[in-house]
Each structure stands twice: as structure tokens, then as C-alpha cells.
Amino acid sequence: MKGTVYKSTGSWYTVKAEDGLFHECRIKGKFRTQGIKSTNPIAVGDQVTFSLENIGDEAVGVISEIGERKNYIIRKSVKLSKQTHIIATNLDQVFLLVTLNNPTTFTSFIDRFLVTAEAYDIPVVLLFNKMDVYDDDETVEVSYLVNLYRQIGYTCLEIAAKEGKNVDQVKNLMIDRTSMFAGHSGVGKSTLVNALEPGLHLKTAEISEQHLQGQHTTTFAEMYDLSFGARIIDTPGIKGFGIVDMEPDEIGDYFPEFFELKSECKFNNCLHMDEPKCAIKEALENNEIAWSRYRSYVQMITGEEDTYRER
Ligand SMILES: Nc1nc2c(ncn2[C@@H]2O[C@H](COP(=O)(O)OP(=O)(O)OP(=O)(O)O)[C@@H](O)[C@H]2O)c(=O)[nH]1
Ligand SMILES: [Zn+2]
Numbered sequence: 337m338k339g340t341v342y343k344s345t346g347s348w349y350t351v352k353a354e355d356g357l358f359h360e361c362r363i364k365g366k367f368r369t370q371g372i373k374s375t376n377p378i379a380v381g382d383q384v385t386f387s388l389e390n391i392g393d394e395a396v397g398v399i400s401e402i403g404e405r406k407n408y409i410i411r412k413s414v415k416l417s418k419q420t421h422i423i424a425t426n427l428d429q430v431f432l433l434v435t436l437n438n439p440t441t442f443t444s445f446i447d448r449f450l451v452t453a454e455a456y457d458i459p460v461v462l463l464f465n466k467m468d469v470y471d472d473d474e475t476v477e478v479s480y481l482v483n484l485y486r487q488i489g490y491t492c493l494e495i496a497a498k499e500g501k502n503v504d505q506v507k508n509l510m511i512d513r514t515s516m517f518a519g520h521s522g523v524g525k526s527t528l529v530n531a532l533e534p535g536l537h538l539k540t541a542e543i544s545e546q547h548l549q550g551q552h553t554t555t556f557a558e559m560y561d562l563s564f565g566a567r568i569i570d571t572p573g574i575k576g577f578g579i580v581d582m583e584p585d586e587i588g589d590y591f592p593e594f595f596e597l598k599s600e601c602k603f604n605n606c607l608h609m610d611e612p613k614c615a616i617k618e619a620l621e622n623n624e625i626a627w628s629r630y631r632s633y634v635q636m637i638t639g640e641e642d643t644y645r646e647r
Contacts, residue, residue: 337397341382342559349378351386351397352561361386361397369402374410374420378402380557380569381425381514407457409516424557424569426514429459431506433519433528434481435466436474436647441520443481443646447591447632449518450490454590455582461491461509465524468496477647484626488593497528507532510566514559517568533562587636588616593625594633607637 339359343350349361361384369377378384383403388395408425412418432449434441446462453460462485464478482492491509495502506528509515517525529536557571588594588608594616598606602613608630619625628646 337387338383338385338403340559341378341380341384344376344378344380344556346376346556349384349397349399351384351399359386359388359395359397361399364398364400367399367402371405372408372410372420372422374422376422379408379422379425380559381405381408381427383426409456409458423571424516424559427458427516427569428513429461429509430516430518431461431463431528433463433465433517433523433525435464435520435523436470436477438466438469439520439522440647441523443628444632444635445520446485447629448636451582451587451590451636454592455586459491461493463506463528464492464494465497465519465528467494467501468499484629488591488629495528497524497531500531503528503531507564507566510562510564510568512565514567514569516571529568532566533564536560536562582636584637587633591629591633593619593629609634609637 337353339351339353341349342352342358347362349363351359351361353359363377367377378399382405384399385401385403386397386399389398390396405425407427409423409427411421411423430453432446434446450460462482464482467475467478470478478494482494485492493502493505495506497503510532517529519525557569559567559569561567582590584607585605588598594608597615597619598608600615601608601611603611606614606616608614608616616625616630620627620630631646634640
């Protein structure tokens with residue numbers, strides 16, 4: 337039988353079969369893992385092949401194969417000497433919630449997130465939330481950002497999760513897809529999920545309470561089916577992606593508007609920093625590339641901290 341992993345607790349996997357039934361499964365003997373070395377061979381989102389075997393009175397699923405992953409996100413554990421843990425796989429999209437204030441989302445953060453997502457090969461939709469609280473200037477600022485990121489090719493929506501504004505548009509983007517929500521603490525992720533599917537209480541809040549009480553600190557991702565035919569992967573305690581190791585000459589390729597122009601740079605290994613006849617620098621001077629994007633790029637290349645921050 338074939339199915340999708342909805343939950344994993346380390347040794348057991350909850351798999352939803354194609355007929356819609358859930359089975360508790362484990363892995364049998366030798367198992368061909370995929371690509372990267374990780375502490376967990378199978379993660380939420382994986383497509384697996386399994387069979388039911390009778391153990392005592394109970395039928396237990398035994399996973400024998402794992403399908404090719406279209407993408408995955410990881411976390412590196414500092415404690416476990418940088419061991420890699422796969423958080424989730426086969427995501428169709430990640431929604432990044434952004435707010436101008438309470439909390440402030442800097443463009444440098446958005447750009448880093450987008451670069452990582454490009455490297456992971458996961459489409460990002462930007463959701464500018466809390467549109468109900470912005471004054472005129474702030475509304476103009478959001479429109480500027482929406483235009484900027486749309487031009488680069490990212491889908492952007494202006495929403496107000498609290499009052500349900502444009503939540504239907506988010507829903508439409510989610511149908512028949514597997515999505516994840518990310519963004520700083522307080523941007524409105526729980527509020528949005530609650531607006532999308534009232535009554536679905538994701539673990540995020542519970543876990544943080546437990547965490548405060550010093551109980552479980554290990555958290556596991558879990559997939560949920562929503563009533564309108566969407567799937568959502570909840571990653572308690574994880575607000576973004578793990579960091580991907582990137583070579584400096586790779587970073588520019590994950591800025592789509594840079595990548596598009598790079599063949600016009602004089603040097604084919606141009607880092608778009610101090611090189612002559614750089615198409616990206618020229619586009620920047622002509623205001624065809626946003627300064628905020630270029631600044632984010634330079635920060636990533638030089639590895640410098642956010643010294644200049646633009647909301
Ligand atoms: N005015 C306004 N407030 C909102 C909106 N969406 C969320 N909020 C408020 O923002 C605060 C944080 O919202 P949450 O949904 O808890 O944010 P979160 O991203 O889940 O936060 P963490 O669980 O810490 O990651 C709450 O007080 C919400 O009521 C919105 O569209 N407009
Ligand atoms: Zn260049």
C-alpha cells in the first residue's frame with residue numbers, strides 16, 4: 337500500500353493510506369534512506385510504501401520504501417554536534433507572515449527566508465498581515481513591498497487574519513496542497529490558522545506552555561487535513577527554516593531578479609560586488625533592482641550582521 341506520513345514520534349509513523357485510513361507503521365530492517373544523512377530516515381510528508389503484518393491480534397504497518405522527495409526542510413541540532421533532523425518533506429508552499437510592527441519584520445529577514453526557500457526549492461507566498469491596524473503611510477509601505485516582491489515573482493496577499501480579511505484567498509491557494517506557516521512570533525500564525533479552520537488547535541501554543549514548565553522540549557512536526565481539502569504541516573517551536581550551507585557564488589542565484597541578469601555581467605563568476613561591468617550593479621543604479629534586496633544580498637555574502645535594517 338502507498339501512503340503519506342502524517343506524524344512521526346521517532347520509531348512509529350502514522351501513515352494515511354490512499355483509501356484515507358490511518359495506520360501505525362514502523363520501519364523494517366534494512367532501509368534505503370534518501371540523499372542526506374539525518375537522525376530520522378523518514379519524516380512528515382514522505383510518501384511511503386508499506387504492508388500490513390499481523391503481530392499478535394494487531395495489524396501493524398511495515399514501511400519498506402520511501403518515495404523520491406521533491407524538497408525537505410531540516411534542523412541542525414547544536415547539542416547533538418550538528419546532526420541533521422528532517423522536519424518535513426514534500427511541501428507545496430510556505431506562507432511567510434509579515435507585519436510592519438508588533439513585531440517588526442525587516443526586509444533583510446524576508447530576503448534571507450526567500451533565499452533559503454529558493455535553495456530548498458519551496459515556493460513562498462508572502463502574507464502581509466494586520467492590514468487593519470496600519471495608518472496611511474504604513475499602508476503605502478506595504479503596497480510598495482507587495483509590488484516589489486510581486487515583480488520578483490512571489491505571490492503576495494494583504495490580509496487581516498483577525499477580522500478574516502482575504503482569508504478566502506489564502507484558502508484558495510491552499511486547496512489540494514501541503515502548506516506550512518512561518519514568521520516571527522506574534523505575526524498572527526495561530527490567528528490565521530484559526531480563521532482558516534476554526535476548532536483546529538495546533539500544538540504551537542501548548543508546546544510553548546509545556547516548554548515554560550520545563551517538560552518536553554522535543555517537538556515533532558505533524559500534518560493535518562483541513563475541511564476544505566488542504567493539508568497543513570504544523571512545526572511546533574520552529575519559526576522558520578534551518579540554515580542551508582551556501583557558497584558565496586551560489587547566493588546570487590537565489591535572488592531570482594539577479595539570476596535573470598547574471599549572464600549579462602562581464603565576468604561569469606561575478607559576485608556583483610566590486611567587479612566592473614556588472615549587470616546587477618547597473619540595474620541597481622537604474623532602479624530596476626531594489627536597494628533593500630541588494631543590501632540583503634551583500635549582508636549574506638559578507639556574512640555581516642544586520643547593521644542596516646529596513647522595515
Ligand atoms: N489587529 C490585528 N491583530 C492581529 C491580527 N492577526 C493576529 N493578531 C494579533 O496578534 C497577536 C499574535 O497573534 P498570534 O496568532 O498568537 O501570533 P503567532 O504568530 O501565532 O505567534 P507565536 O505563537 O508566538 O508564534 C494576537 O494578539 C492576535 O490577536 C490581525 O490581522 N490584526
Ligand atoms: Zn555582476
